[in-house]
Amino acid sequence: MKALIISADNFEDSELLYPYYRLLEENMEVDIASITKDKIRGKKGYEVEVDKSVGDIDPEEYDLLILPGGKAPARLREEKKVLEIAAHFVKNNKPVAAICHGPQILISAGLLKGKNATCYTSVAAEIKEGGANYDDRDVVVDGNIVTSRKPGDLPAFMREIFKLLKKKQ
Amino acid sequence: MKALIISADNFEDSELLYPYYRLLEENMEVDIASITKDKIRGKKGYEVEVDKSVGDIDPEEYDLLILPGGKAPARLREEKKVLEIAAHFVKNNKPVAAICHGPQILISAGLLKGKNATCYTSVAAEIKEGGANYDDRDVVVDGNIVTSRKPGDLPAFMREIFKLLKKKQ
Numbered sequence: 001m002k003a004l005i006i007s008a009d010n011f012e013d014s015e016l017l018y019p020y021y022r023l024l025e026e027n028m029e030v031d032i033a034s035i036t037k038d039k040i041r042g043k044k045g046y047e048v049e050v051d052k053s054v055g056d057i058d059p060e061e062y063d064l065l066i067l068p069g070g071k072a073p074a075r076l077r078e079e080k081k082v083l084e085i086a087a088h089f090v091k092n093n094k095p096v097a098a099i100c101h102g103p104q105i106l107i108s109a110g111l112l113k114g115k116n117a118t119c120y121t122s123v124a125a126e127i128k129e130g131g132a133n134y135d136d137r138d139v140v141v142d143g144n145i146v147t148s149r150k151p152g153d154l155p156a157f158m159r160e161i162f163k164l165l166k167k168k169q
Numbered sequence: 170m171k172a173l174i175i176s177a178d179n180f181e182d183s184e185l186l187y188p189y190y191r192l193l194e195e196n197m198e199v200d201i202a203s204i205t206k207d208k209i210r211g212k213k214g215y216e217v218e219v220d221k222s223v224g225d226i227d228p229e230e231y232d233l234l235i236l237p238g239g240k241a242p243a244r245l246r247e248e249k250k251v252l253e254i255a256a257h258f259v260k261n262n263k264p265v266a267a268i269c270h271g272p273q274i275l276i277s278a279g280l281l282k283g284k285n286a287t288c289y290t291s292v293a294a295e296i297k298e299g300g301a302n303y304d305d306r307d308v309v310v311d312g313n314i315v316t317s318r319k320p321g322d323l324p325a326f327m328r329e330i331f332k333l334l335k336k337k338q
Binding site (some may be wrong): 013014017018021022024025044045046151153154156158159 | 181182186187190191193194213214215320323324325327328
């Protein structure tokens with residue numbers, strides 16, 4: 001099992017660190033990708049090493065995609081390759097998990113049409129315009145897409161991600 | 170299973186948040202205690218609600234004690250009640266887990282004499298003076314005492330905590 005986290009500067013620190021450490025706790029291999037290979041910095045100041053630029057990512061290698069929130073998704077949704085990676089996961093029935101502003105990437109990739117999903121309060125209008133059935137809950141699972149609202153939802157978010165991964169094994 | 174996290178202002182944010190969310194992910198009950206019931210603030214700016222003041226803690230109620238790092242332990246080691254709580258856990262063979270500067274509390278309570286333990290680099294001299302066998306590893310387990318060095322050790326730290334809890338069930 002190999003996971004991919006895509007983020008950029010101004011990520012919501014706990015929404016990147018919690019899933020990252022959590023997957024390592026399960027002895028999973030995890031790559032962090034960003035626009036370039038430069039270190040990225042969270043809103044609260046945590047710095048994270050980047051393993052690969054998104055340009056070098058072959059999504060075939062990965063079994064799970066995680067999209068943390070913060071201001072990073074607003075930048076990442078402008079990158080065609082990021083949208084292609086997200087689309088690859090959905091098309092191939094591989095789990096995609098996005099929290100807070102993370103679902104903005106799925107909206108831009110047109111992947112939430114007709115799906116049940118949640119997101120940060122301020123993103124709700126946008127997710128509905130993107131065709132999703134918005135639900136203000138800690139975690140929403142629709143097929144292989146897991147979405148959550150905010151840092152306090154991280155326990156439920158990871159619980160549902162692991163349930164999906166177990167089904168895939 | 171009920172867990173107690175004791176911390177104070179200037180905690181190392183991820184060292185409180187990761188264990189806290191992680192225990193909630195397992196559907197455990199978790200209380201956060203501090204010197205008073207006022208909200209506490211981490212070095213990076215995360216704010217956390219406090220459930221109880223340490224003065225109101227009955228350690229008999231809990232099965233696990235977690236001591237995050239940062240600058241909080243330097244303040245907490247001055248509180249007699251905090252040292253008594255830590256001693257209660259060790260005496261009753263209940264798991265105690267301390268990371269980074271967290272072991273300073275165990276040193277002040279005289280609980281690391283003859284024990285294998287680790288801690289943040291700058292605390293190493295102090296832990297040795299306290300009679301511990303210092304080991305520069307991601308996680309050290311001696312009986313019911315789990316210690317780690319820094320945020321990057323959190324996956325190993327929680328993995329060993331859960332191993333201990335499973336043995337107790």
